[in-house]
Amino acid sequence: MNRILLSLLSGFVFSVPAFTGEADTNQVKAELVRAFPELSGATVKPAPVPGLYQIEHDAQVFYTSHDGKYLFMGDLVDVDARTSLTEARRAELRVQMLNAVGEKDMIVIGPEKPKRTLTVFTDVDCPYCAKFHLDVPALNKAGVKVRYLFYPRAGIGSESYKRAVAVWCANDRVKAIGVAKAGGKLDMKTCPNPVEHDYQLGQRLSVEGTPTIFLDDGKKLPGYVPAPRLLVLLGLKGAPATP
Numbered sequence: 671m672n673r674i675l676l677s678l679l680s681g682f683v684f685s686v687p688a689f690t691g692e693a694d695t696n697q698v699k700a701e702l703v704r705a706f707p708e709l710s711g712a713t714v715k716p717a718p719v720p721g722l723y724q725i726e727h728d729a730q731v732f733y734t735s736h737d738g739k740y741l742f743m744g745d746l747v748d749v750d751a752r753t754s755l756t757e758a759r760r761a762e763l764r765v766q767m768l769n770a771v772g773e774k775d776m777i778v779i780g781p782e783k784p785k786r787t788l789t790v791f792t793d794v795d796c797p798y799c800a801k802f803h804l805d806v807p808a809l810n811k812a813g814v815k816v817r818y819l820f821y822p823r824a825g826i827g828s829e830s831y832k833r834a835v836a837v838w839c840a841n842d843r844v845k846a847i848g849v850a851k852a853g854g855k856l857d858m859k860t861c862p863n864p865v866e867h868d869y870q871l872g873q874r875l876s877v878e879g880t881p882t883i884f885l886d887d888g889k890k891l892p893g894y895v896p897a898p899r900l901l902v903l904l905g906l907k908g909a910p911a912t913p
Contacts, residue, residue: 698723698734718755719746728874729763731756761888764875768884771871773817775864777843779806780815786886786904788814791821791872793880794837794850795830798894802881803851805897812897812906818847819868821880826866838863 699714702725709727714734717724722733722742733742745756768789776789788809792799806816820838822830833850839861840846850856872882875890883891885904901907 694736695723698736701737701739702734717746724759726759726763729760729767729876731759731763761890764884764888764890765886767871767875768819771819771864771868775867777818777837777847778815779818779844780810781813784815785813785906786815787817788886788900788904789817789819789884791819791868791875791877791880791882791884792847793821793823793830794833794847796823796880799881800851800853802883802894803848805900808897809900812901814901814904814906819871820865821869821872821877821882822865823880826869831865831869832858834865835860835863838865 695714695716699709699712702709702712702714709725712725712727714723714725716722717733719733721736723736725732725734725741732744733746734740745754747754747756780787790802792802809816820834822828822834824830833856836856836858837843837846837850839859840857846856875882875884877892879892881894883895883900885891889903891903895903898907
């Protein structure tokens with residue numbers, strides 16, 4: 671959305687009446703698509719604030735005036751609850767997008783009936799991804815299931831991409847991803863695989879580096895987070911005592 675011109679009008683929210691009919695929603699979307707064709711797949715609906723509409727595009731959430739002429743990028747905060755309504759919706763959308771992949775197209779490591787689940791975009795040649803992988807047994811022991819999706823940072827067709835494909839095509843994918851992360855030699859087989867789809871999904875979810883960890887409530891954690899800290903965030907362990 672880097673081509674969108676952001677416009678903020680003082681007092682705008684209070685001076686524009688609320689429109690909530692389907693015809694109005696269609697008109698707003700038509701205006702947006704006219705200016706930004708890439709929003710053709712976006713969802714438009716009335717926002718929690720009267721006079722605004724909420725646009726959802728992948729896991730992005732932003733707002734527009736009732737006529738679709740002004741866009742508002744940023745978080746809508748419930749002052750009383752001190753929570754971001756925008757981030758809460760982003761989290762819901764992330765969960766939907768990740769779960770739509772299906773575990774048959776992921777490398778899944780952990781208990782069949784987990785207490786919590788992490789979905790992790792990983793690059794098989796990333797040092798911090800390798801560090802995270804060493805934490806997986808401790809996470810599993812605490813009842814956390816880890817679901818891997820591939821995100822070769824060098825892009826489609828790179829050596830890391832080919833190694834990710836080889837991991838997926840291995841007879842034992844869990845063993846192969848461990849070998850890859852340890853810098854070991856892989857049988858560079860190819861087969862139908864989800865690596866390119868994973869990479870594209872990561873881009874839609876604004877993944878910028880690896881590992882990128884998504885909690886099962888949709889919270890996004892960019893970068894490596896040690897297992898003890900993850901367990902605290904997941905509510906499976908108390909905060910470590912201060913020395």
